[in-house]
Each structure stands twice: as C-alpha cells, then as structure tokens.
Amino acid sequence: MVKMFEPIPDEQTIIYVKSLKTWFPLRRSIMDAIKRIPPRYVHAVDGVSFKIQDGDTFGLAGESGCGKTTTGKTILRLVDPTSGVIGYHPRKRLLDEWAENGYEPPVIDDYGNIDIAKIPPRHLKPLRKEMQMIFQDPYGSLNPRLTIYKILEEPLVIHKIGSTKEERYDIVAKALEAVKLTPPEEFMNRYPHMLSGGQRQRVVIARALILQPKFIVADEPVSMLDVSIRAEILELMMELKNRMGLTYLFITHDLALARYITNKIAIMYLGKIVELGPTRRVLENPQHPYTKALIAAIPDPDPRNRHILRELPIKGEVPSAINIPPGCRFRPRCVVYDNTPRIQKYCEAIEPPLIEVEKDHYVSCWMHGEPEEIVKLLKK
Amino acid sequence: METLLEVKDLKTYFYTTKGVVKAVDGVSFTLNKGEVMGLAGESGCGKSTTAYSLIRLVPPPGKIVGGKIVFEGKNILELSDEEFRKKYRWKKISMIFQGAMNALNPVYTIGDQLAEVFMLHQGLTKTEAMSKVYELLEMVGIDPKRARSYPHELSGGMKQRVMIAMALALNPPLVIADEPTTALDVVVQAQIMNLLKKLQREKNVSIILITHDLSLIAEIADKVAIMYAGKIVEYGTAEQIYLNPQHPYTQALLRSIPRLRGEISKLEWIPGTPPDLIAPPPGCRFAPRCKFRMDICTKEEPPTIEVEPGHFVSCWLHAKK
Numbered sequence: 173m174v175k176m177f178e179p180i181p182d183e184q185t186i187i188y189v190k191s192l193k194t195w196f197p198l199r200r201s202i203m204d205a206i207k208r209i210p211p212r213y214v215h216a217v218d219g220v221s222f223k224i225q226d227g228d229t230f231g232l233a234g235e236s237g238c239g240k241t242t243t244g245k246t247i248l249r250l251v252d253p254t255s256g257v258i259g260y261h262p263r264k265r266l267l268d269e270w271a272e273n274g275y276e277p278p279v280i281d282d283y284g285n286i287d288i289a290k291i292p293p294r295h296l297k298p299l300r301k302e303m304q305m306i307f308q309d310p311y312g313s314l315n316p317r318l319t320i321y322k323i324l325e326e327p328l329v330i331h332k333i334g335s336t337k338e339e340r341y342d343i344v345a346k347a348l349e350a351v352k353l354t355p356p357e358e359f360m361n362r363y364p365h366m367l368s369g370g371q372r373q374r375v376v377i378a379r380a381l382i383l384q385p386k387f388i389v390a391d392e393p394v395s396m397l398d399v400s401i402r403a404e405i406l407e408l409m410m411e412l413k414n415r416m417g418l419t420y421l422f423i424t425h426d427l428a429l430a431r432y433i434t435n436k437i438a439i440m441y442l443g444k445i446v447e448l449g450p451t452r453r454v455l456e457n458p459q460h461p462y463t464k465a466l467i468a469a470i471p472d473p474d475p476r477n478r479h480i481l482r483e484l485p486i487k488g489e490v491p492s493a494i495n496i497p498p499g500c501r502f503r504p505r506c507v508v509y510d511n512t513p514r515i516q517k518y519c520e521a522i523e524p525p526l527i528e529v530e531k532d533h534y535v536s537c538w539m540h541g542e543p544e545e546i547v548k549l550l551k552k
Numbered sequence: 553m554e555t556l557l558e559v560k561d562l563k564t565y566f567y568t569t570k571g572v573v574k575a576v577d578g579v580s581f582t583l584n585k586g587e588v589m590g591l592a593g594e595s596g597c598g599k600s601t602t603a604y605s606l607i608r609l610v611p612p613p614g615k616i617v618g619g620k621i622v623f624e625g626k627n628i629l630e631l632s633d634e635e636f637r638k639k640y641r642w643k644k645i646s647m648i649f650q651g652a653m654n655a656l657n658p659v660y661t662i663g664d665q666l667a668e669v670f671m672l673h674q675g676l677t678k679t680e681a682m683s684k685v686y687e688l689l690e691m692v693g694i695d696p697k698r699a700r701s702y703p704h705e706l707s708g709g710m711k712q713r714v715m716i717a718m719a720l721a722l723n724p725p726l727v728i729a730d731e732p733t734t735a736l737d738v739v740v741q742a743q744i745m746n747l748l749k750k751l752q753r754e755k756n757v758s759i760i761l762i763t764h765d766l767s768l769i770a771e772i773a774d775k776v777a778i779m780y781a782g783k784i785v786e787y788g789t790a791e792q793i794y795l796n797p798q799h800p801y802t803q804a805l806l807r808s809i810p811r812l813r814g815e816i817s818k819l820e821w822i823p824g825t826p827p828d829l830i831a832p833p834p835g836c837r838f839a840p841r842c843k844f845r846m847d848i849c850t851k852e853e854p855p856t857i858e859v860e861p862g863h864f865v866s867c868w869l870h871a872k873k
Contacts, residue, residue, distance in 0.1 A: 400821060401825075431812060455812065478770065481746045
C-alpha cells in the first residue's frame, strides 16, 4: 500500500502549506507581446506541501536558488503566493484584533485554522505579532542610522504596544536582556556598526521576538557568523524557543548544522520538496538521489579525506527555474535515472509525488514503490 | 623534501587614522615543494593579509614592516616592485582570489582574460595564447567553446574554475587560494575541491589554502596552521592538528564544528570576541577567551613549544617555566 504525503492538520499543527506556489513573472518586451510569446515565470516555489507542529524546529534545506527563502517569505506574506494554501492556527488575540477592525478571517478546517494566503493586504499588520522573521545578514538587516534602542522600539510604536515611553523602554530593556546583551543600557545608545556580528544577530533576534510572536522563520540565522560563535547564537535561539513556546521554520543550506537543531527536515530542489521526514532518519538514511549527493558533498574535519577524491553521485548544474524540466525535475542530474531503465519512462513524463518509505519519511522518486500503483493513485 | 617557502617573523601592519592595526604580527612557517598548507582562523585574524603579503599585494594603508619571505632561497621582500612583478607574481606565486565571482572582468570574454596572462608574461601572440587557453579550460573541466562566454554567462562554479585556470596558467610552484569556495553550494564546493586536489597532484604544485572552514582544510592540506589575532598559535601536520590538537583555541574550534556523522554532542562555542588588533591584550592574545587561563597568560606572551616533532604550540600550558 503506497502512502502519499498529505499535510493533514491536527490539534498540534501550527502551520501547514499545501501545494504552495510562488512564481515571479519575467518582464515581457513589446516584441514578446507581438510575437504572442506567453508570459514566463521563475518557478521559485513550485508546489510545496509540509506541516509544522507546535514546538517543532522544522528545517528547510537546499542549495541557493532552490526556493527555501521564498517559501519562508511567502508564509509570512512578505511575498504573495501564486496559489496554494497556508493554514495557520491563530491565537485569540489575533482574532480579537481582527474582529475589532471588522475583519473575519477565512477558516478552512475543523481546527479553526485560517488561510494566510487569503488575507487581504490591509489586514496583514496584526499577523506580524504572530509570526516574524530572523534575517540572514546581521550586517544588512539593521538600519545603520538608528540606535539599537530605536531599532527595537520601532515595532512597538507601529503596533501600539506600550502606551508611554517608559513602558516601551522597559520592554526594550527586557528584550535586550533576553538575548543576553547586558547591561541593556549600555547597548541601547549604540549604533549597529559598533557591535560585533554575533551581537548584531542578537539584536535581530530581539527585534523578531519583541512582539511576542509564536512562529519564527529563521533564514540562515548563523551562516554569516564565524563558526566559533555559531553555537552560542543557536543555543540562545533554542533557549528562547523553550521559554517563549516558539516554533521555528529553520532555513539552512548546512545539513550538518540542521542535524543538531532541527527535529524535522525537508530537502528542497528547484522549488519542490524531494525528501521530508524526521531529521535523523533523513540524514542517516537518505533515499532521494539529491539528498544522497548533498550529504556526500559535505566535508568533515577528518585529515584522511585528503588522500581521496570525493565521489559525487550527481552530474551537471542546477537548471534555471524558468524552464523546469518535465517529469522529475531532478532527472537531468540524476545518476539513478541513468542506471535504472525500468523507471525511466516515469521519470521523463510524470512528476513523482512524495511517497512514504518508512514511518513519516517521504521521498519523491520513482525508485520507491510500484510506479503503476502510484500513477493510479495520482489519477484519483 | 625541498623547501619552497620560508616565512620568518612576518609583520604586516595597517596604518589607519585610529592607530596601527597589527594584522599580521610575527608569523613564521615553512612550506615544502608540492605540499599543501591550510591556514585557518576566524574573520579578522590576519589570514588574508598573510596571503596578500606573500604575493606583495597588501592594500594601503597596509605595509609589510618586518620579517622575511624566502622563496626558493631568495628573500622576495628585498626585490624591487618591478622585479617582483616581472619575475615572481603569477610566474612563481599566483593567487585564487576570494569572491572569485566578482574578480573577473565583466566586459571581456573569459578567453580574452586568460589569453592576457600568456600575452603579458610570455609575449605570445593572440593566436598562440588562445590555443593555450583552450588547453587550460579543458584542464579545469570547461568546454573550450566557452572561451567566448562572458563571465555573467557562467555559473558560480564555472567562474571559480576559470579563476583556478588563471592561477595555474603559468605553472607556478606556489598557488595561494584565499577562500576559494565561499559563496558556492556544497556540491559545487566539493567539485572545486576535487579539481584542486587533482591538479595539485598532477602538477605537484604547492598550495596555501586560506579559509575559516577547518572541514575544508582537512580535504586537502598536509599541514595546518591555526591563526588567531595576527599570530599562528598552532602548527603541525593535518593528523597532529585534527587528531591531537594542543592549543585551547584549536580544540575549541574543532568542537564548534557541527558534524554529519557520529554522536550528536553539544556544540561548543568560544565566548567573547577576538581582540582589537590596534591594542591587543598583553600576554597571550587568546587569554581573555580561554578557559584554561592562568596568571602568567595575561602577563607574558607564551613561547612556541615543539610538543612533538613538527607540531608547534604557543601556549603556556605546554611551557615549563
């Protein structure tokens, strides 16, 4: 019996996305219009489904350009989805605030989840108190002309939290203490350039958490920092997660790092998830040829490696996300395809769905399961 | 083995308006012919400045103020700029620059850029040079037809291959690779490292690989030097450094690397930040962040001790006073 992946929500589900697509249109010239060349798109996110449970640190991994950051930004509606569902379990305070503004969000299931993809832009503001983003680049994501105090006070002013200056000062001081920039008074009047990379990233974290959200998209939060201080920032993030009851979507290209902090992981390739499951199971027993290649490529600090060349079971380069290959999008780079004539006609024609290979571990590859049976299921 | 390069007490300072930044402050090491050395450290530790000193391209206000760089028996710091440029730079010592993605000229084809090396240094005509360019491109795994491409038409990995081709064009005995794979994805990074390894063996070229990534150094280096705040704190063979690290800094660095295999132990970090190189702390520069700090560490600079043959450590833990 083949089981295909479906993001079915339950009581513990914080967020789930279903067939999410975010396409960016390419600019058309007048000639294109005259020649009737159809509009073309960058298929940044091209049919992604997953589910994040309360308290998860859900890893989204892949190479640059695979759409992992766009997925994160789409969930926060920092970019708008082309199609698909983004189910989210709202807290009461969000619903109350919307009710005050006379807005009733679209409830889509029995658990009271709402579809973030359907919220009109003018009602997005209250949602920012629910979900926030930690950005990758601590050097670029803080306004160099504002003091740390101003940077942290800004969200409070925008969302009208803290009626007096003193109240806001207290909230900012507490936020700085929470990220261990102590004593807070010492940091408030500094400018970003006066801080080290690690300290700046703490400010970025404090800013994301100052509105007390419950869901955080962390986009490569430590990749710009020195290896020697990464663990410190990660531990801080984990401590805050436990203390504030947060759930993380952790975007990373570093599978070794993901192994330490995520409990579930999705591997993305060219806008789609190719493998999904509990982190340890996926990394210790990778099933998709792409995941296998990624893992084989990661260097580890073992001096014996220098005597051998690394075998990389992958060929070619990532194609452009404008012209996605038909069938399995990994096929042009796949060595399994080359060596397995039995499945080639499926690889060429039909996009493989995510199929369960062991408990909660899903892979999108025709190597797994009986292709005919899967095709029948797909037709249903 | 034949010694190719001997660096002795190299000092490179930057004379800024705020004070003198001692970016490289007494660095010494030797490199044999055909050997690969990894130079590792956090950002700002002076590893890139060391590289630029070796090829005499330290940007102002930086200046090499002391020490010797003996290359094939000759102190290259004594040569005039003109002589070094004509006889050494690129012919004897070449470099794969950091951020290679932007190091190529966007308005020339890669063929033209590679041909320039031969035309300037060997006085070849354009046609002669181009035939060499095709060979070079083939060597680094690029279809020679791509010689007519402009840099923007190539992927990041291919651009990096072009940079490697350029560095190896004149068959120099020493190549300095400054973070050759940053900004590349892991699969491409592994391909580039494979290529470097292969070419290193074929041509028996010496490489100094500069990176913050100790895992990457393990891929290729025979010797490893760990740099901290302008000084080399530990130096030895790859086995000595990875399997038997002796300096607290090296030990902490190795424990901070997340690993893909084995038990998941708690990742460690090094508290604090590297010192300001305008006014480094007295004594051992790592002392303020070191968990084994003793009284003497903050007072006197530690001597360099040979703890086993070829394995040097600058730490008071190993010095008997």
